Amino acid sequence: MSRPAVGFVGLGAMGFGMATHLVKEGYPVHGFDVFPASVERFKAAGGIPASSLKESAQGKHYYICMVASAPQVQSVLFGDDGIVSALPQDATLILCSTVPASYAQSVASELQSCGRGDIQFIDAPVSGGAKRAGDGTLSIMAGATDAALEKGKFLLETMSDANKLYLVPGGIGAGSNMKMVHQVLAGIHILGASEAMGFAAQLGLDAVKTAEAIKKSDSWTWMHENRLQRMLDEDWHPGASALTIILKDVGIITTSARENQFPTPLCSTAEQVYLSALLQEFGRMDDSSMVRQYYSQPITKVNSSKSDEESAAALRSVLDVMQLTNLVAAAEAIAFAKYLKVDLKQFYTLVSDAAGSSRQFMTLGLEMIEGKVGKNSESVDQAINRLQKAVQKARDLHCPLHLGNATMNVLLMAKRAGLGADGSTSVVKMFGF
Amino acid sequence: MSRPAVGFVGLGAMGFGMATHLVKEGYPVHGFDVFPASVERFKAAGGIPASSLKESAQGKHYYICMVASAPQVQSVLFGDDGIVSALPQDATLILCSTVPASYAQSVASELQSCGRGDIQFIDAPVSGGAKRAGDGTLSIMAGATDAALEKGKFLLETMSDANKLYLVPGGIGAGSNMKMVHQVLAGIHILGASEAMGFAAQLGLDAVKTAEAIKKSDSWTWMHENRLQRMLDEDWHPGASALTIILKDVGIITTSARENQFPTPLCSTAEQVYLSALLQEFGRMDDSSMVRQYYSQPITKVNSSKSDEESAAALRSVLDVMQLTNLVAAAEAIAFAKYLKVDLKQFYTLVSDAAGSSRQFMTLGLEMIEGKVGKNSESVDQAINRLQKAVQKARDLHCPLHLGNATMNVLLMAKRAGLGADGSTSVVKMFGF
Incomplete structure (x- = not known):
């Protein structure tokens, strides 16, 4: 079964584990990080290095964001040459960073207001530490529209333990x-x-x-x-x-x-x-x-x-x-x-x-x-x-x-x-x- | 006017100021402290050094206790060769140390139970710092029986500011x-x-x-x-x-x-x-x-x-x-x-x-x-x-x-x-x- 290409930003302790697990599962993962050394390390682990945010996102129908904080998310998604403007039509965007629910909701609004309401957005913070990230056995708490969850669920399942994927009722913000x-x-x-x-x-x-x-x-x-x-x-x-x-x-x-x-x-x-x-x-x-x-x-x-x-x-x-x-x-x-x-x-x-x-x-x-x-x-x-x-x-x-x-x-x-x-x-x- | 002899224990920063102020006001103050250097310093300031707790208390119709804590008070009052057993009949004992009200009340009970109910006991914590102690302008919050307050009031007045002697209703413990x-x-x-x-x-x-x-x-x-x-x-x-x-x-x-x-x-x-x-x-x-x-x-x-x-x-x-x-x-x-x-x-x-x-x-x-x-x-x-x-x-x-x-x-x-x-x-x- 062929795996779709996945864009990924944020190759820190958790993100590196998540991204390399996806690589192990056969996904072509295009990873970017603000630290070139992290990208090199990801390449050595079988990942595909991206030289810019834009490159990590262009043509990727699935994208995972695992940077450290809401201000970083804002910058990588909506900054100049950011992810959102580079993603193809109807892409699925999964935000795994831990952010305030009110911030996750503001991302959904901004996608609408900047004309990218086509993007299927999932608010999906994770828990479990670097080891479980690498093993694909994280806990994931995902909230989104049913349509978005439908599209992104296979990736959430790949990254999480079978019993620890929580599809949280309430839409965007509920996962956070x-x-x-x-x-x-x-x-x-x-x-x-x-x-x-x-x-x-x-x-x-x-x-x-x-x-x-x-x-x-x-x-x-x-x-x-x-x-x-x-x-x-x-x-x-x-x-x-x-x-x-x-x-x-x-x-x-x-x-x-x-x-x-x-x-x-x-x-x-x-x-x-x-x-x-x-x-x-x-x-x-x-x-x-x-x-x-x-x-x-x-x-x-x-x-x-x-x-x-x-x-x-x-x-x-x-x-x-x-x-x-x-x-x-x-x-x-x-x-x-x-x-x-x-x-x-x-x-x-x-x-x-x-x-x-x-x-x-x-x-x-x-x-x-x-x-x-x-x-x-x-x-x-x-x-x-x-x-x-x-x-x-x-x-x-x-x-x-x-x-x-x-x-x-x-x-x-x-x-x-x-x-x-x-x-x-x-x-x-x-x-x- | 002749001044009665006063016993005093606890010649730390506050106690030294209080005791030397009484000396300046003409009282023969017999001071004791567990640190010999403090007693020497008191002597140099015109005080009468006592070589023991017992000596500081024997024959003194007025006694002021200004040690640092309830356990210290307990020790100097009721320990072997302590103050209470040495005080003469009907002496007035003023406790200026800051202690819990429940402890002050326990002192009153113990005076009764050890057969020294004759002692007029005043619970009179002070406030104001070392300088005001030395100037005789402390705040004093005194609680006791009317009879005890009657007997000790002149000393409380000497140590406090005219507007800052508070005779607190409620008896022993109320001052604390x-x-x-x-x-x-x-x-x-x-x-x-x-x-x-x-x-x-x-x-x-x-x-x-x-x-x-x-x-x-x-x-x-x-x-x-x-x-x-x-x-x-x-x-x-x-x-x-x-x-x-x-x-x-x-x-x-x-x-x-x-x-x-x-x-x-x-x-x-x-x-x-x-x-x-x-x-x-x-x-x-x-x-x-x-x-x-x-x-x-x-x-x-x-x-x-x-x-x-x-x-x-x-x-x-x-x-x-x-x-x-x-x-x-x-x-x-x-x-x-x-x-x-x-x-x-x-x-x-x-x-x-x-x-x-x-x-x-x-x-x-x-x-x-x-x-x-x-x-x-x-x-x-x-x-x-x-x-x-x-x-x-x-x-x-x-x-x-x-x-x-x-x-x-x-x-x-x-x-x-x-x-x-x-x-x-x-x-x-x-x-x-």
């Missing part, structure tokens, strides 16, 4: 919104992993044992499990997930939240810590380096001299902070998703098998989605009592606990709003749920 | 609570001063001109005016107000807030930034060094190349962030004060003339105290709209804006709670006011 509400969880849990391990170190707990306990507990997150080894190894310079990457996603969330006048207290708190770390030159390091914001030495150097009983009590504090942070994170993400009219069942399915997953989301988050708010057995008051002890321990140790404190204040506001005796899932009501 | 709710404002405004000046630097604004504009505006705080010169000079090592000092006070606030299950989102945010700075070895530096958490160079080195119009727009963002942060700070402090049954009129009078003062507290804070909540002309929605633009500018510059974002989230929660169209002072309702 789906990715964004997922990233609310990812953005909080990445810092949460560091907060838990840094707090554990301050408490004098063994890092590996703590991580094992977290993994088996209600406090588990995908991010904690995934980032742990890099945190232990302090293997930060290869930048598998540079701080700037999650910071960009979190910036899309908080910007969009402000546009929608929706509160995101935990995600905003995480963003501020990331920005502080950026100021301390952590930008290009792996995001697991955030543990340094909590503990100034490698966490593997902690020498635990605690009795089993003391260790168990200290561990309980770490688990409590993490579990309740994850609960409020789930509330924040689910309430924001509902506000944006994201399909909550699809959101749940997606998160279950993705980097934003947590045990709290899977259990209490599901109850929120199913409308069983406030029906769980632990009350807001009981949650506050548990968290209070843990937060006080951190304070006594002079350990920052950014998310734990932000969580505490959301729970306390819920109490002041009269929700103290209700189940702790009713904290979602603080987001107008 | 009054100081604590004042420090809610101080703790937020200290970081706020740095946040405003750091944000201004990131915006490319001239530091001195920005500060002049803040001084004349609705965004003014006493802390901003007071800390400005040290921030410009980067004169941080003498430690006029070391980070650890405000961190201690803020710790008392957040611990007490948790005990009372009361939310303090802004004060907690400030605390987390202070704790992060502590981890970066800023502990002994002056708290004006917090500007480094927002801008990595001296703010005086900013070279403004903006047009007058651009500068005016950028300045507006700084003023908006600071003003709305101060509004929510006022709401947080006033609501917490009311919750603790602090006399709100006395609180207002005290703040007006103290380090926690802000233009917002003086105007919109007064409306909250007077029960005119939500009656001011700007709505929550309008406040959000202004803040949104400023916060987005900071984000675009990658400038952390810890308090601005925390403020934004409280306002957005107020909107989600249905208060959007009400006056912005109704944000105080988020604290159960």
